[in-house]
Amino acid sequence: MNPSDVAQGQLDAYNAQDLEGYMAHFAEDCVVADFNGEISLRGAAAIRARYAAMFAQYPQNHARLVHRICIGNTVIDHEDVARTPEGERFEVAAVYTVRAGRIARVDFIKG
Numbered sequence: 001m002n003p004s005d006v007a008q009g010q011l012d013a014y015n016a017q018d019l020e021g022y023m024a025h026f027a028e029d030c031v032v033a034d035f036n037g038e039i040s041l042r043g044a045a046a047i048r049a050r051y052a053a054m055f056a057q058y059p060q061n062h063a064r065l066v067h068r069i070c071i072g073n074t075v076i077d078h079e080d081v082a083r084t085p086e087g088e089r090f091e092v093a094a095v096y097t098v099r100a101g102r103i104a105r106v107d108f109i110k111g
Contacts, residue, residue, distance in 0.1 A: 003098035004068065007075040010096075010103060015062050017055045023048055027102040035095065035109040058083045066091075073098045 001009075006025055013021035023044060032041035041047050054061065062085075066078040075096040082089045091111035097104050 001101045002070075003073050003075045003096070004070045006098050006101060006103060007068065007070075007077060007094075007096050011063060011065060011077070011079075014051075017059060017061070019048065019052055019055060022051060025103055027099060027104045030102070030104055030106070032106045032108070035093075035107045060084045063092075 010022055010025035013019075013025065026044055026047055028044045030041075030044060030047060031039045032047060033039045041050060061081070061083050063079040063081045066080055068078075069076040075098065077094045077096070079092050079094065080089065081092055093109040095107040095109070097106075
């Protein structure tokens, strides 16, 4: 699976609120961080816990892909995210580093 397919698969699972499908795209030792900042999540168990809680709190959460850039094993997604159809919206850039067909690192740039 190429890096773009990995990024798209996790986005599709995210939008379907499919926790198992979402987690299938992450390496066991994946880390999540703010761009140029501290690591906020370390390992699949921590990612699973965060997103299980988020899917429960925001069952209508949806991320719309605005633009995708793929360079080697790095995928950069610009997303427009809405917690509810009429509610809070925000933009994010997610920088995915893909290793062996799974996301090994995510760096978020939040707007």
